[in-house]
Amino acid sequence: MSKDTLPGLILCNNAMLRRAARKLGQFYDDVLAPSGLKATQQGLLYQIHIGNEPAMGAIAASLIMDLSALGHTLKPLIRDGYVETFADPDDRRIKRVRLTPQGLVKLDEAMKLWHVAQQRFEDVVGKDQAAKLRAALDDIAALDFDLPPAS
Amino acid sequence: MSKDTLPGLILCNNAMLRRAARKLGQFYDDVLAPSGLKATQQGLLYQIHIGNEPAMGAIAASLIMDLSALGHTLKPLIRDGYVETFADPDDRRIKRVRLTPQGLVKLDEAMKLWHVAQQRFEDVVGKDQAAKLRAALDDIAALDFDLPPAS
DNA sequence: TTCATTTAGTGGCATATACCACTATTGAGG
DNA sequence: CCTCAATAGTGGTATATGCCACTAAATGAA
Numbered sequence: 001m002s003k004d005t006l007p008g009l010i011l012c013n014n015a016m017l018r019r020a021a022r023k024l025g026q027f028y029d030d031v032l033a034p035s036g037l038k039a040t041q042q043g044l045l046y047q048i049h050i051g052n053e054p055a056m057g058a059i060a061a062s063l064i065m066d067l068s069a070l071g072h073t074l075k076p077l078i079r080d081g082y083v084e085t086f087a088d089p090d091d092r093r094i095k096r097v098r099l100t101p102q103g104l105v106k107l108d109e110a111m112k113l114w115h116v117a118q119q120r121f122e123d124v125v126g127k128d129q130a131a132k133l134r135a136a137l138d139d140i141a142a143l144d145f146d147l148p149p150a151s
Numbered sequence: 152m153s154k155d156t157l158p159g160l161i162l163c164n165n166a167m168l169r170r171a172a173r174k175l176g177q178f179y180d181d182v183l184a185p186s187g188l189k190a191t192q193q194g195l196l197y198q199i200h201i202g203n204e205p206a207m208g209a210i211a212a213s214l215i216m217d218l219s220a221l222g223h224t225l226k227p228l229i230r231d232g233y234v235e236t237f238a239d240p241d242d243r244r245i246k247r248v249r250l251t252p253q254g255l256v257k258l259d260e261a262m263k264l265w266h267v268a269q270q271r272f273e274d275v276v277g278k279d280q281a282a283k284l285r286a287a288l289d290d291i292a293a294l295d296f297d298l299p300p301a302s
Numbered sequence: 303t304t305c306a307t308t309t310a311g312t313g314g315c316a317t318a319t320a321c322c323a324c325t326a327t328t329g330a331g332g
Numbered sequence: 333c334c335t336c337a338a339t340a341g342t343g344g345t346a347t348a349t350g351c352c353a354c355t356a357a358a359t360g361a362a
Contacts, residue, residue, distance in 0.1 A: 008198075008201060008213075009194055009197065009198060009213075009214075010285060010289060011269075011285070012194060012265070012269065013175065013269065013272050013273075013281055013284065013285060014172075014175045014176060014178075014179040014190050014194075014268070014272075015190070015194040016284075016285045016288040016289060016292075017168070017171060017172045017175055017176075017288055018172050018176065018191065018194075019214060019215050019288070020168060020289075020291040020292050021165075021168045021169055021172040022214075022215050022216060023215045023291060023292045023294070024164065024165045024168055024291060025165060025168075025169065026215075027165075027296045028165040039165050039166075040169065043160055043163060043165075043166040043169075046160065047159075047160060050159060062159075062160075063160075063170060063173075064170050064173050064174045064177075065173060114163070117165070118162075118163065118164065120296060121164050121165075121296070122164075124294055124295075124296060125290070125291070125294065130164055133164065133167075133287055133291075134161060134162070134164060134167045136280075136284055136287070137167040137168055137170070137171040138161060138167060138171075139276070140171040140174060140175060140276070140284075141167075141170050141171050141174045143174070143275055143276065144275075145178045145271060145272070145275060
């Protein structure tokens with residue numbers, strides 16, 4: 001097969017996923033821009049909000065995100081006063097996270113914009129299609145790629 | 152609705168997409184690790200390879216990536232000697248990109264690992280399912296979210 | 303109790319990715 | 333030819349995200 005006829009990235013599951021994520025991220029970010037939050041930040045604030053003062057490890061696990069990555073991502077939100085952390089009194093290794101009052105206000109503001117983006121997306125792709133897509137993505141997130149132990 | 156019963160991120164198309172992308176990215180990165188390339192880099196090298204000494208803008212457009220982001224992403228690959236750039240003689244604004252011989256060797260090495268990851272993914276989710284997913288992701292990448300002009 | 307092990311986070315470093323302001327080059331009018 | 337608008341990239345800055353080495357705290361075994 002000559003180089004000119006090699007298939008494109010269309011065959012790579014990972015590349016396609018990242019490409020779609022860039023596209024959709026740009027859209028959600030655009031809509032959320034008036035709030036000053038990125039879509040990732042809005043999602044993180046929401047995840048903290050629905051948790052019961054979740055531990056960092058728990059948040060990271062929910063989001064399938066590296067714990068240290070979560071720590072980094074949290075920093076601007078703490079700096080801006082939207083989030084605060086405190087040690088769990090029963091296990092001081094554990095650091096719990098909660099929204100500040102300003103964080104809650106900001107999340108409310110961002111959620112209104114989120115609804116706009118979400119609605120627009122579903123108008124364009126269809127509500128059913130969107131639900132199917134999310135289910136497929138949730139399945140991927142739940143996959144176990146480990147090879148079964150040879151034992 | 153009380154905070155405890157609020158739905159999770161499962162409803163957000165963008166959050167689910169990012170989450171799945173993190174998961175799959177970690178998997179492909181793991182498999183590609185022996186090559187020293189990240190999956191994003193392997194994908195970028197491949198995109199350059201199948202292009203005809205593509206211009207940066209053309210690559211960015213294919214990948215739905217910001218042009219400046221592409222410039223940044225290219226730097227480590229240039230530094231490591233896998234990629235080189237040159238001005239288009241007919242339009243000196245345009246910078247074209249090509250693989251070096253070492254880049255081609257490295258891409259070959261990475262593609263072997265990529266096949267392993269790709270195959271493993273398709274073994275787990277099913278070949279059909281994977282193709283459907285890629286098609287859905289390609290559709291998303293092609294969407295136009297602009298509101299139709301009021302005219 | 304004491305020590306090795308496991309668990310939870312931190313900090314440093316590197317890549318991924320975006321937006322903005324700026325520069326260089328081209329092209330279209332006048 | 334000259335100016336002005338559009339096009340293509342660059343560099344700076346900021347967030348997103350991962351890995352690794354390290355620290356602190358809890359836990360289990362001797």
